Amino acid sequence: MVDRLSEVFSALADPTRRAILARLADGEATVNQLAEPFPISLQAVSRHLKVLERAGLITRGRAAQWRPCRLDAEPLREVADWVTEYRRFWEQRYDGLDGYLRQLQQDGTRPEE
Amino acid sequence: MVDRLSEVFSALADPTRRAILARLADGEATVNQLAEPFPISLQAVSRHLKVLERAGLITRGRAAQWRPCRLDAEPLREVADWVTEYRRFWEQRYDGLDGYLRQLQQDGTRPEE
DNA sequence: TGCATATTCAACGAGTACGTTAATTAACCG
DNA sequence: CGGTTAATTAACGTACTCGTTGAATATGCA
Missing domain, CATH: 1.10.10.10 (Winged helix-like DNA-binding domain superfamily/Winged helix DNA-binding domain)
Structure with missing residues (x-):
């Protein structure tokens, strides 16, 4: 580790x-x-x-x-910070245009690590 | 597991x-x-x-x-939900009365699992 | 000192994790 | 068909995890 x-x-x-x-x-x-x-x-x-x-x-x-x-709880704050980088992915709506919109939303804002 | x-x-x-x-x-x-x-x-x-x-x-x-x-990212939402239960612990200020205040804040609102 | 309580350390076993290399499966293409 | 590419499966070694039981350490108290 x-x-x-x-x-x-x-x-x-x-x-x-x-x-x-x-x-x-x-x-x-x-x-x-x-x-x-x-x-x-x-x-x-x-x-x-x-x-x-x-x-x-x-x-x-x-x-x-x-x-x-x-x-x-300090390490839990780090966990929260890490997972927050992905928030937009679980908040996305999947309504048919999903592939195209996902592509747009993901562009250039990749979480680090 | x-x-x-x-x-x-x-x-x-x-x-x-x-x-x-x-x-x-x-x-x-x-x-x-x-x-x-x-x-x-x-x-x-x-x-x-x-x-x-x-x-x-x-x-x-x-x-x-x-x-x-x-x-x-659905499982990451679950992680976020879990860790959020501990948010108040890393947002606490440690200013001298910390022990007493921590005790008060913790009372009766324990995260599950 | 001597005993009880609280906790950790040591040694062991079964199961799992993570890497490797070699072999296999699946699909495309000339 | 035969060869290439993409990916998975198989077999193996090493190391770690998580539980056990038994021994050791640390402190409190009569």
């Missing part, structure tokens, strides 16, 4: 990790609290957290023997 | 595939045309296209011996 955006997309490509992010939207939580809803081991959750941390999607504190996790 | 959103994120977690999508934003292209900029084999690109197709990000036609690829 070389680039940051790939790392973020890869981290998001797992429903458990997305559920963890949704839980962290409610506020900080410990590893045990985060693991509780899932039918997998605590160790597996700990690894998911490491993936999220490497992607910059969470940060971790230290309080006694707990390692509270906190959401960091 | 079980759910659609994971499939889409996974497809996007590769810079070559994102570059292919960017190229297709200019309009249809054949496999050879898409492969041309990359230092990898045509077969490897063909596989990337299969991944993008399974994720619903491209569709393919048939014209003689060519298989023109076309961008389908």
Whole structure:
């Protein structure tokens, strides 16, 4: 994995990790609290957290023997920025002239990467 | 891979595939045309296209011996919808009261999944 | 000190991802 | 038909992912 955006997309490509992010939207939580809803081991959750941390999607504190996790949405802003470049494609109407109009709209405004 | 959103994120977690999508934003292209900029084999690109197709990000036609690829941005709309749920987190200002305010803002509006 | 709790690290296995090269399929054309 | 071009499929190697269980580390507390 070389680039940051790939790392973020890869981290998001797992429903458990997305559920963890949704839980962290409610506020900080410990590893045990985060693991509780899932039918997998605590160790597996700990690894998911490491993936999220490497992607910059969470940060971790230290309080006694707990390692509270906190959401960091900055990488999600980058995702939003990336996907926004394609907005005009899903907002297009397909009404018969679509091929011609699509060609016109696409001209010279290709998203980067 | 079980759910659609994971499939889409996974497809996007590769810079070559994102570059292919960017190229297709200019309009249809054949496999050879898409492969041309990359230092990898045509077969490897063909596989990337299969991944993008399974994720619903491209569709393919048939014209003689060519298989023109076309961008389908519908899954990107789903990505945009998902990430938008977190918008308030990256739009937050961190000005000292941050912990308290974040707690207030997060209350009761957790993104799903 | 000694034990309980919270979390991580290590080692393993099954499955998947991504690249390669070689062979195959499909369509066009002389 | 036979050859060329476009693209896919097959077989393989290497590496990574995601789960497991067992051991280690870190902190709190009696």
